Amino acid sequence: MSDAHVSLRDVTKVFPAANGGEGLHALGPVDLDLGKGEFFAVVGPSGCGKSTLLEVIAGLTPASAGTVEFEGWRVDADIPDGIGVVFQEDACFPWLSVEQNIAFGLRKTALAADAKQRRVRDVIDLMGLGDFAKSYPAQLSGGMRQRVCIARTLVTQPRLILLDEPFGALDQQTRLLMGDEVLRLWRQTGATVFLITHALDEATMLADRIAVMSARPGRLIDVVQTNWPRERDSRIVERAEFGAITARLWKTLREESLKTMALKGAGQAAEPA
Amino acid sequence: MSTESWKSARNAVVLIACLLAGWQALYWFAGEIAMRPPLATLRYTANLVTTDAFWPHLSETMRAFAIALAIAVAVGLLTGFWLGFHSLSRQVFEPMLVAIYSIPKITLYPVLLLAFGLGMPAKIAFGAIHGIIPVALFTINAVRNIKPILIKTGRVHRLGPLDMVRSILFPAALPEIFTGFRVGFSLTLIGTLLGEMFAAQRGLGYLLMTAIGLHNVDLIMAVTLLLIVFAAVVSTLLLAIDRRLHRRSV
Amino acid sequence: MSRITLYRVGVIAAAVLLLELLCYVRVIDRITMQPPHQIVRDLFVILASGKQNAAILKTLSNASIALSLAIVVGILAAVALHGYRTVRETLDPLFATYYAVPIFAFYPLLIVLFGLGDAPQIGIGFMLGVVAVIVNTLNGLDRVPRVLRKTARIQRLGTIETALKVALPCAAPYVLTGVKFAVAYSLIGIIGAEFIMSRGGMGYEISFAYNNFDNATMYPLILLILIVSISINATLSWWEKVLLARRGL
Numbered sequence: 172m173s174d175a176h177v178s179l180r181d182v183t184k185v186f187p188a189a190n191g192g193e194g195l196h197a198l199g200p201v202d203l204d205l206g207k208g209e210f211f212a213v214v215g216p217s218g219c220g221k222s223t224l225l226e227v228i229a230g231l232t233p234a235s236a237g238t239v240e241f242e243g244w245r246v247d248a249d250i251p252d253g254i255g256v257v258f259q260e261d262a263c264f265p266w267l268s269v270e271q272n273i274a275f276g277l278r279k280t281a282l283a284a285d286a287k288q289r290r291v292r293d294v295i296d297l298m299g300l301g302d303f304a305k306s307y308p309a310q311l312s313g314g315m316r317q318r319v320c321i322a323r324t325l326v327t328q329p330r331l332i333l334l335d336e337p338f339g340a341l342d343q344q345t346r347l348l349m350g351d352e353v354l355r356l357w358r359q360t361g362a363t364v365f366l367i368t369h370a371l372d373e374a375t376m377l378a379d380r381i382a383v384m385s386a387r388p389g390r391l392i393d394v395v396q397t398n399w400p401r402e403r404d405s406r407i408v409e410r411a412e413f414g415a416i417t418a419r420l421w422k423t424l425r426e427e428s429l430k431t432m433a434l435k436g437a438g439q440a441a442e443p444a
Numbered sequence: 445m446s447t448e449s450w451k452s453a454r455n456a457v458v459l460i461a462c463l464l465a466g467w468q469a470l471y472w473f474a475g476e477i478a479m480r481p482p483l484a485t486l487r488y489t490a491n492l493v494t495t496d497a498f499w500p501h502l503s504e505t506m507r508a509f510a511i512a513l514a515i516a517v518a519v520g521l522l523t524g525f526w527l528g529f530h531s532l533s534r535q536v537f538e539p540m541l542v543a544i545y546s547i548p549k550i551t552l553y554p555v556l557l558l559a560f561g562l563g564m565p566a567k568i569a570f571g572a573i574h575g576i577i578p579v580a581l582f583t584i585n586a587v588r589n590i591k592p593i594l595i596k597t598g599r600v601h602r603l604g605p606l607d608m609v610r611s612i613l614f615p616a617a618l619p620e621i622f623t624g625f626r627v628g629f630s631l632t633l634i635g636t637l638l639g640e641m642f643a644a645q646r647g648l649g650y651l652l653m654t655a656i657g658l659h660n661v662d663l664i665m666a667v668t669l670l671l672i673v674f675a676a677v678v679s680t681l682l683l684a685i686d687r688r689l690h691r692r693s694v
Numbered sequence: 695m696s697r698i699t700l701y702r703v704g705v706i707a708a709a710v711l712l713l714e715l716l717c718y719v720r721v722i723d724r725i726t727m728q729p730p731h732q733i734v735r736d737l738f739v740i741l742a743s744g745k746q747n748a749a750i751l752k753t754l755s756n757a758s759i760a761l762s763l764a765i766v767v768g769i770l771a772a773v774a775l776h777g778y779r780t781v782r783e784t785l786d787p788l789f790a791t792y793y794a795v796p797i798f799a800f801y802p803l804l805i806v807l808f809g810l811g812d813a814p815q816i817g818i819g820f821m822l823g824v825v826a827v828i829v830n831t832l833n834g835l836d837r838v839p840r841v842l843r844k845t846a847r848i849q850r851l852g853t854i855e856t857a858l859k860v861a862l863p864c865a866a867p868y869v870l871t872g873v874k875f876a877v878a879y880s881l882i883g884i885i886g887a888e889f890i891m892s893r894g895g896m897g898y899e900i901s902f903a904y905n906n907f908d909n910a911t912m913y914p915l916i917l918l919i920l921i922v923s924i925s926i927n928a929t930l931s932w933w934e935k936v937l938l939a940r941r942g943l
Contacts, residue, residue, distance in 0.1 A: 451783075452783075455780070455783055455784040455787075456787065458784055459784050459785070459787065459788060463788075474803065474806060474807055475806075477806055478802075478803050478806035478807060479803055479806075532698075532701075535698045536698060536701045536702050536705060537705075539702070539931075540702070540705070540706075542927075542931070543924050543927060543928070546874060546875075546877070546878050546923060546924065546927040547878065547919075547920050547923045547924060548878050548879075548881040548882040548885055548919065548923055549882075550882050550885055550886045550889070551881075551885055551897075551900065551916050551919045551920070552916065553889075554900060554901070554904040554912055554916070555727070555916065557904070558725070558726045558727065559726060559727075626790070629794070630790070630791075630793045630794035631793065631794075633794045634793060634794055634795070634796060637796045638796065638798075638886070641796065641798070641890075642889060649796070652796065652799055653890070656798075656799070656801065656802050656890060656891070657891075659802060661802070664799055664802060667799070668795075668796075668799040668800075671795055671796065671799075672791070672795050675791045675794035675795050676787060676788075676791040678794075679787065679790040679791040679794060680787040680790065680791070682790075683786065683787060683790045
């Protein structure tokens, strides 16, 4: 029994084939320990099983083999308490106002109504959504909608936050600013953050440790320590180490991405030098 | 493809078996005064279609239905294309079409009877007014949902107006227009039959209405069975074509 | 009033005036149709005299019972069916055929089963309405984005709660479309059944008036049914517009 906040042992995922054939080996085996309060990012070529890894940790998909533990409890295709997930797609409920969307996260919490209201209020202020509390998601920009989803996750005060390419649909400037936001929230909440992304600069800027995932079946083939201070923001991109880390990630990732392209039948994908 | 057609064949067999079983069970529950079991109905129907009295009714219905459907499709397509391309007319008329679509048209049968008299024109009119609006509404949508990028591509290729319609607009709108035709088919059929029930002295609808009036259970069941089989065969066929057309479009 | 509304009012006014004119110059004779203003006046007379109140009440209350049953049963059936792909694929041809068949053929059967009261008519109205609700609700449930279902799981909602709090609210505009159809179909069912065989209700009164050349009763009653169904439809459409506008659609 490790004392890590989240720990994965030999986690493998094979999607069974429809006609009883061999099945698709999507992931693993993966071994991983996340420390409490750590910011961990995973980068990898598209289709490598990054999102599958996140869904297994969240309990959205059962692992085919291996174990996932969160705070010492087995996660087995059952969503544990204390986990929040933010998806890439817009997951706002379009029929609820911003306020109602955020309050939705507290439905099951045994709090008095006014305590719930206070908590919703706090998160709205924290995310800078004060002017939009009564608005509906359709009236907001993509970035603001993603904030609503983050707020709906934060209001439950999760101890582990899983981010599945949360800024994938946003433009570059908004992504950098949202990155600042996430760093600030990470410090304030003390939660462990697990980020999936395909953007190397995003991973380098945000995370304490970055894992590179191989082409399918996804394995963690390199883990890079960034050694950033806890107090940091998007201006970290100016540092020399930033370039070095991103370059190291790309070196590993490039070979894997080429493999993926070759697998997809691109044909002319050149062998790495 | 072959596994797919095998699957739909299996589904059809299962559905028919379930319906027949349900029918038989309902017969055991409701008894002889309410209905006949499947086998007896089949026997009576087989007998009915060999009688000379039956065929004039059938051909009368089919003739009325064919004319009504032709009118519904022609008027529906014209209206649909017009309103689809002309934005101002659409904004004025589409809500009216939707409102007319939503009224229980069965209440209008006395009006049509007074306008057209008892017989063929009344039931054709009844069938057509049921079918025109769905064809028109689906066509409007089909035309409006053609992606502007397709039209731009056509213009880049310097297509003339006729070519534009033939190789871009029509193929792009076809799946949705076909769905409209499918719905229009069903509603025109029911419209024609209702017209015959209330405003005619010949045809399958009239035969059904007389059977209901005389409580001739054998005849009610036989006519209903024939109508269901006809509607089911054509609807299933149209549904299959519809699916294939839609699968092709992105 | 916007330009579009103005045009719309203009078109309707022109149509009514044309009818009025055709009646006035006797292109349409009085036995076929009364002029529109006469129909409206007759409607007020009928409503004021109260002699049709029982029939109106009977038809509208039966239709609302049939409609409510169709909505509740239809939504429940759609939610139950939604997960089972094979069952749905099997039922698709049935749904596609359903509205091409005269459901009124089952009216005598329902009379034998339920007796000569209101129940068989409500049964026909329900049978006609329920499938529209099922088909449209299924259509809406199919369009619930996967990420919303995942969100429901992350929030640890059970099956029933997911349906009530996420799937159905998300599908609401489609459910509403089904309800609009069901309004028309339940009225068709009730009135059609009254035409065929009944001892009261607006359908019975209309066909009785028709047989007695009593246009002063028939046209106002038809007009009333049209007004009722169009106003319900307009109200639901307005509500649908509010729901869709909220979603930026």
